[in-house]
Amino acid sequence: MLLGRMIFRRMLWVFPVAFGVVTLTFFMARVFNGDPTELYVPPEATDALRAQIRARLGLADPLPVQYVNYLWNLLRFDLGISFTTGQSVAADLWDRLPATLELGLVGLSLGIATGIPLGVIAAVYRERWPDFLVRGVTLGGMALPQFWVGLVLISIFFVSLRILPGPVGRLPIGVPLPAKITGFLMIDTLLAGDPALWWQAVRQLVLPALTLGFSTASPIARVTRSAMVEAMQSDYIRTAIAMGHGRRVVWFRYSLRNALLPVVTLIGGVAGHIFAGAVLLESIFSWPGLGQYALQSIERSDFAALQGFVIYASLLYVLAFLVVDLLYMFIDPRIRA
Amino acid sequence: MKIARLPLATLETSVVPSRARRKPKSYWALRIGIGILAFYIAVALLSLVWTPYDPLTPGIGDGYDAPSLAFPLGTDRLGADMLSRLMAGARYDLGISLTAVAIALTVGTTIGTFAGYYGGKVDIAILRGVEIFQAFPGLLFAMLVVQAVGAGITNVILVLSFVGIPDYLRLARAEIHAKRHWQYAEAARMVGNPPWRVAFRHLLPNSVGPVLAFTSINAAFSALVTASLGFLGLGLGPNTPEWGSMIARGQDGVMTGQWWVSFFPGLAIMGLTGSFYLLGDALSDITDPRRRQ
Amino acid sequence: MSFVNMSVGDAILQVRDLHKIFPVEGGRRLVAVDGVDLDVAAGETLALVGESGSGKSTVARCIVRLIEPSGGEVTIDGTAIVPLPTKRLAGIYRRIQMVFQDPNASLNPRMNVRQVLDEPLRLHLALSGAERAGRVRELVEMVGLTPAHLERYPHELSGGQRQRVGIARAIAVSPDIVILDEPTSSLDVSVRGQILGLLLDLQQRLGLAYLFISHDLQVVQHVADRVAVMYLGSIVETGPVADVFRDPRHPYTRALLSAAPVAQWGVKRTRVRLAGEIASAIDPPDACRLVGRCPMAQPSCSAGKPSLIDLGQAHAVACPVVVDRPT
């Protein structure tokens, strides 16, 4: 009951944050980015034409009126029309979401699936060679720019070894997408009963997912390691050992469960970032996801698209932390008290 | 039964190796981290007075000259000397991340200390505001602002420090908030210290550990973001020998065999961020209260 | 109102009807201190005993305004501390000081002994640098340290030495009364004796009054003139140490005294047992706080919280049951 109320209170907090984010985004975009009219007019247009367009874009109103209009439209999920795609921003985001989610989920799972065991290994072999190895590799994973790792992987696996396909997005060129059911190619291809297509999609996914996995596994491994080290020095682990529990039980059941708490927080943050689009990564792999969309809108000052994207990304971030907090309430009984 | 009092034993000679589990941490991470950082600083300082060639001058070589005696790290697309640019780049990447971190650190911890010590409504208001700012993904925020207000060192530094402030604020706030009822803080109040003195003289210096450890992480992040901005062409001026933009300038060589143009700046970035991370590791270890006993 | 815990002579510290309520999760109230009256006379030691969580530290912290009391009055030599605007607080710290339980935690790890002792002098007294240095040296010697210790940092001192520094800091500005919150409980037995000796010695030399908080009854017996026993935010028994220890009246006092083992061979105790664990101080009912654990509980115990009943010779107890039926 108390738990329910805590969850509810925590969820309510999303709204003021969302409102803050939207307001900030709006004014930041208006104040910093100037007048988008120029995007809509040919360079040699006359001044009268410009005024006409300005009015059509709703930019002739005073700023507060624009702001209220924006909020009102937002309530109806209307984020405006993107100049570069000619689509409604909401539809654009929705279209690109599956690509980002799919890559993000696979990359994140990869990161979690390797990061946590690596962290555990490093912790239990603390200050011995497996630890140094893990720490060295993960140090690289954190210190190397993601775009750089991606480039290197492409040049190795596509250019030199030619065992993986090039960075052309989710499917090889010329291969049409299966009918959109979930938007996830891993699922839709199978639903369409086309395992060959599934395999093609998997091959396209390998390099970007590896890059993403590498850069997410690294912090996860490091946090896991230090949390495990801390947990393993705790009194309750000493108790578990003294009661005769075996090493595996001690590590994976008793320590890891406690060590997971900071890891969950980290994963929440990382997931927030990833699902908001790994900007440079998607761009390098021409992955048609939200990150690439964001980058393009930044490069072309696509006002509406950018604003819509930032709102989406921030809300996602807020939601990720909401999920983390809720998870926390389930993992850590102390918080429920 | 009574055991005779044992003679004052000097250190036993036989060390039983099977029970000798491990040596405690020698500060290798700290040493390596400081070593690399010192090297970078030295290079940055040296580049102020000497580089093999002028790092800003194009056309010294033909462009894409492979590493040779004349150009130990080759030349870039415009024929500028890579080694000179790499050396000068230390100034920018190091300078930017350190300055940004210094600003974020100062502003963030000051506000955080106030919020943490005084608590109450102001504290809650600040925390909520910070939460909103933190909802913006850092790199994206930096890209957005730099794209909007324009490139340039000052802008990049300001944006990076702005991105960092919330973290310091929260960290300092949490530390101070937790410690403000510690006995030495109360003792400090009882000897007549005004609140600000308790907060800044007594509490804050004792929270440097976590803050310092985070500072390294933040510095690494700043260096990476600087490089990413540079890579996107959103960073500093176009001819600035910043490593990220150097990678971007050399990106076209990756697949055509001129690997050195983007390889060396990549290495430089990794060295710098790596050393920051190592320092962060070491510092959080060293300042861990359990180690301080 | 009847102040049964009257001290000999004039009270230098007076606490009247002190309350402290902490708001806790779910809008509930934790009543940590529930109407405490205390008097401490100049040069006297009043011990405040009771189990963990009974509110001893909270009383102390309210008195020196480290936390804001929810109600009540505190005066020191006739000057009010509670209530008093926070801005004027600094002045009272010249009259009243405190020594904390954990000498380790109460010293700033980044200040050496000299800085620790210099700070109160600088903040309170208009002294020149040289005068302060002299005073600092005087202080360390007074607490049994040597000037060589001045440059040391807390981690370079033993627990006993740290507590000496804490004591020196408290007496630096020559207060009238020092509150000692379990000053020896985190020290080793062997050091405990030395610190207690030092405290008694200082009391004699400087005419200090002590409010001595402890749960170690042996120590209390050793140092205190009078004792007040606290249970869940209220004082349940008070009186001269000798009387209370010889003839404890409140069931809780008896249980407490009988639970303390004596480090002597062959001494057998007859324990007065209390059932179960200490109740919670959250939203307490208006009843005797011991109800439910008390072996002598009567139905009437649940009807209202008993107040102290004077037994004469400054001995008072908050239990009508034992007053009616003496042992």
Place this chain on the structure above:
Amino acid sequence: AKPLVHAIPSDIASLDPADIRGQQDQEIGVNVYERLVQLKFTEQKDGTLMADPVEVVPQLAESWKVEGPVITFKLRPGVKFYPTGNPMTSEDVRYSFERLVRITGNGKNQAGIAGLFKAEQVEAVDPMTVKITFTDGTGVPTAVPVALTSMKFQQFAIIDSVEVKKHATAEDPWANTWLIKNLATTGPYYIANRTLGQQLELKAVPNHWSGKQPAFEDVILRITGNADLVSLIKGGVVDYAAEGLTGRQYDALAAAGFPVLHGETPSILRISMAMDKEPFIDARVRQAMLYAIPHDRILKTALAGRGKRQVCLYNPEDPTCANSYEKYKLDLAKAKALLQEAGKPSFSFDFWYSTALPYNSDIAIIIADSLKSIGVTANLKPTPALQLLDAIRARINGADQTMSGMYLNEAVIWLNDPSTMTNSTVASKAALSGVGNWARYSDPETDELHFKFRNSSDVAARTAAYKKIQAKAAEAAATINPLIMLGRTIVINPRITNITFSQDPYARYAYMKLK
């Protein structure tokens, strides 16, 4: 058969010919729509097709008649729209052109250049005949010299009026929203498949009216973002790329056996100097800048040798081209002397350019380096496109004076005619002219000549006038000083031939063939 894969840097924003928003939209436009007339190509030795700068040949119009300001088009019979099957009539042409002038956007502008301002100027005489009366900006019928040539541009595409009208609504009377995403075309290709942000697949229209089927039944426009094109081309996944590659990468691909074709299309790099502000008030200072431009270095280092020096204000193939800028060869001594003479031996200024094009920075760096040797410091100001446009506009309108110094840009001279460019960038700022005159160049004689001969049909006098204008501009060295003709460089898979080059820098898939 294997489809033709064309790598494009970003997705298409709009398919509506009247509302074209970017380069990508234009590229798709020339391939899916058709116009009354089209470019005239001649095959070169290397197998590429080079478009004639002026002459046009019939496409949807079978023939036409020019009578002063009036052009009467006879439409080709039997042309059908795909997929509706509606026959093309004069109403479609009239409707298409009416949309052009009604919708706020790029099309309206282009129509104005051609001399088309009002819907009433287009008249459907009978189902197969359209009569257009061209006017100047004030509505006076004038024989606009570029009227016919303009008709070949993508904006003048003929759309299926019957189908489009079905999608018109009260808020959107011109069905703009529908046409942004849908086609109503007679063209050789239709969009078979589109994945937003990833790719667009074209298929040849079955039984096209021309009776010719393209060699590539299937064309895929693949959005590659920042992905490395070299690896994609080498890996054989991309057949055609014209953007996103550096000179070095072209060289490397050429060395690897991939045909790298360079066409000298009139894409001109030019600099303007703010002549109303220090340090560029003195013409000698401006001339000194031009004498310090290292054309050869720019060509070699930044452009890998592709391109050539440009010495005319106008299209070099234009008869009005007078080579007036020939004298500004790299001559540092002369530059120094001019500065000395002007009493400004050293100064610094802001050097503006857009970040949109990768080689802009390289060129700016090289120019700045050269200027450094004559004691002048150029503060590079790479600026995102929107901010730059904003600032430029503010300066031209006089709303904001923060911009000064030098401005580097690239422009394509689509029309082989001097009037449009002169009107926009050389003539003084007025309601209908000077909208691109960043330098604020102002010369009464130039203005007079321009307005007098702008629409003149006296070819010789007109040519002389513009030569005069050009010579004056070169002397003043302020507005749009031409530096380099960049041209267009394309890399293709060796299996492909018949690549087209034209003033509009676009690929035309229907012409391409397999070797």
Place this chain on the structure above:
Amino acid sequence: MSGVLLEVENYSGAFWSPTNELVPVLHQVSYRLKTGAMTAVVGETGSGKSLVALSIFGIQPAAFVCTSGRILYRDTDLLGIDEKEMRSLRGAEISMVFQDARAALNPVFTVGRQLADVYQLQHGGGRSAAMAKAIEALRQVSIPEPERRARQYPHEFSGGMAQRAMIAMAALTCRPSLLILDEPTTGLDVTIQSDIMELIVELSRQRGLTTCLITHDLGVVAEICDEVVVMNAGRVVETGTTEAIFTAPTETYTRRLLAASQLLEAAA
């Protein structure tokens, strides 16, 4: 008294200091725990009481190095056996109760689950049977409403109750012969302390346990222990029966310790 269950023989050890030197902390520690007896190990903080006890379990801090000596349990040298053998002894033969039971219980599992896990480990059997045993054990240490308490988490327990649960785990769900208690009542309330001590005495009498009680509370020792080992600065100073130690201490250190805890001549 009868035989010796455990004997610590000349046990010495050192810590690696941060500067990579070996700092000796235990010097030839020797004492015996007699079968069925309750032996107290007393001494000041840092005298090495816990370290020896942890060494018996092989769970001494990682930086600790044993430099010499043997720990014999039923004639097996515990220092010589491998991890697997050691594990089979833990809980089954030797069991331990730690100070601060709330920290010694895993915060993210229910108390019942932790007890049941140990029961299953030691005795096998199904999960629900183990849980029933766990509840039973909680009942035996006088925890009211054991069914409900078993479903609670350690932070929901008071210190005294957690210590009871800890004792239930170490002495009841495990069935050891030797029970080591490291300051089991420090930090608890005085009245609760007495209750816990009484519980310990009762259980060890009932089950015939050999008990080793580490404490610095001499009052407790005087009251309940049979034998006393006095340690100081990593050395055993004196051993003997409680009566002997309290009535006729031979070493000055022991005398000082006794005097201090009785607050005799305290000011000295």
